Amino acid sequence: MLFIVLLLSSTAEAPPPKFKFTKKVDTIVQSKCYGCHSEKGRGQKAKDKLMWDDLAGLSTADRVKKMELIQAVVEKGAMPPKRMVERKPELKLTDKETKALKRWAKKHAKAK
Numbered sequence: 001m002l003f004i005v006l007l008l009s010s011t012a013e014a015p016p017p018k019f020k021f022t023k024k025v026d027t028i029v030q031s032k033c034y035g036c037h038s039e040k041g042r043g044q045k046a047k048d049k050l051m052w053d054d055l056a057g058l059s060t061a062d063r064v065k066k067m068e069l070i071q072a073v074v075e076k077g078a079m080p081p082k083r084m085v086e087r088k089p090e091l092k093l094t095d096k097e098t099k100a101l102k103r104w105a106k107k108h109a110k111a112k
Helices: 002-011 023-033 044-049 052-057 060-076 082-087 095-109
Strands: none
Touching: 023 095, 060 095
């Protein structure tokens, strides 16, 4: 019986490695991204693409995909969207914020 329990526990998928935001990234996300990409966000399209609170619960493979997406979107300057920045210029990412997000996402994209 013990053998069966050990066998089943060894075949189960290992939990993803611990995931967290750095203080700097958390500050950026809270002030520039969370308004749309959270449960409180109004647009379903933004929620469907990325929910910041869900990142920690994703499998490693899915999280890596999201990190690669974050890198690409930030690199292109596609977030926040231009229309949002026109209405709320304070949401535009600074060069330092862009670099911090890209560096953070790149680090977590390597966690394959």
